[in-house]
Amino acid sequence: MASKSKKRSEFFRVAVEGATTDGRVIERQQITEIAETYDPQVYGARIWLEHFRSTLPDSPFRAYGDVLAVKAEEVEIAGKKKLALFAQVEPTDDLVDMVNVRKQKVFTSIEISPEFADSGKAYLFGLAVTDSPASLGTSMLAFSAQHPENSPLKDRKQAPENLFTEATETVIKFTAEDEPEARPGPVAALLSTLGLGKKAAPVPAKEDPEFNVAEFAAQLLGAVGEQDAVMAKLGQDNRALREQVQALSTQVAGLRKRLDETPQAFTQRPVVPGGKDVDAANITDC
Structure with missing residues (x-):
């Protein structure tokens, strides 16, 4: 039987231009840049629980998968067209269990680097999931912006200048695995x-x-x-x-x-020449 391929999600929305963050707003240009620059081979954004990052494999804050690709598309929200960022992920079994088995609501938030590696362009640094939107909601982000020294989110960022987007409810659908032989x-x-x-x-x-x-x-x-x-x-x-x-x-x-009827000592009789000059020794005695 053929081995099963890893699950992949369909593209789902993770951010929209104009969404509030820690005192800043996601610009349309930033979403465009993220869609253009994201490359898992350069820096792969992983999926974390509420942006906590643990190196322990059995920690509840271990990685829950990887972001494979992103794209930017226009969506209509409240009658207005806005540019949104969509992501495709490769989940771990834990994330699949959270979405498909336990049927929990999934809220996502992304970590953005405004200027990645001196490129001057925005880049996707991470994707967070949670079933508790308040943990990354507007109140928490506003508090973090007003009191940066006491922000509970500052230690979760990979760089101080990075920003988190507000957690918004997301629908994640996983594509079917390859059928076995x-x-x-x-x-x-x-x-x-x-x-x-x-x-x-x-x-x-x-x-x-x-x-x-x-x-x-x-x-x-x-x-x-x-x-x-x-x-x-x-x-x-x-x-x-x-x-x-x-x-x-x-x-x-x-x-x-x-062959059996032919005598074994049989020899063919020599031919006798005729004529007046025949030797008497060669005359046949009849």
């Missing part, structure tokens, strides 16, 4: 084991149809009929071969009889 059903598998019949259409692994006796009997009889035809053809070929061998045997027997 199809395997034959019970009837086809049995026929294949017996070396009979044609290859049956593969049945997906997730399906397990009940054994159908009538179907099996019909396929088995058809396969036996095919085998009978093959055996009949082989019989005809064998008869023709036997006739050829018999003819060759008859010819060999005739040659052997002639």
Whole structure:
């Protein structure tokens, strides 16, 4: 069976121009720059719980996946068109469980570097998820902006100049995984084991149809009929071969009889020349 590929999400909205942050506003140009500059090979943004970053694999604040790609698209909000940032992620099983199994509401917030690596352009540094929007809501961001020295968010940033966006509710849908290789059903598998019949259409692994006796009997009889035809053809070929061998045997027997009847000391009598000058020694005594 083929190995399953990793899950990927559909693109979902993570930020919109004009959204409030810690005293700043996301500009349209910043979203455009993030969509242009983001490259996981240069710096891959990971998914964190409320922007906390732990290096311990069993910590609740471990990474929950990676951002694979981003794109900018216009959306209409309250009758106004705004530029939004959409992200595609590769989640861990924990994030899938949060979204698909526990059915929790997921709110997202992004960390933006206004000027990444002296490029002068904005870059996506991280994506946070939470089921508690107040933790990254407008009140928390406003407090952090008014009291930066006491901000509970300052230690979560990768750089002091980075900014967090307000957490907004998001709908994340994961694309279906690759289907496993199809395997034959019970009837086809049995026929294949017996070396009979044609290859049956593969049945997906997730399906397990009940054994159908009538179907099996019909396929088995058809396969036996095919085998009978093959055996009949082989019989005809064998008869023709036997006739050829018999003819060759008859010819060999005739040659052997002639050889057996020929005397072993037999020599051919020399030719006697004729004429008046023949030597008397060569005259035949008749």
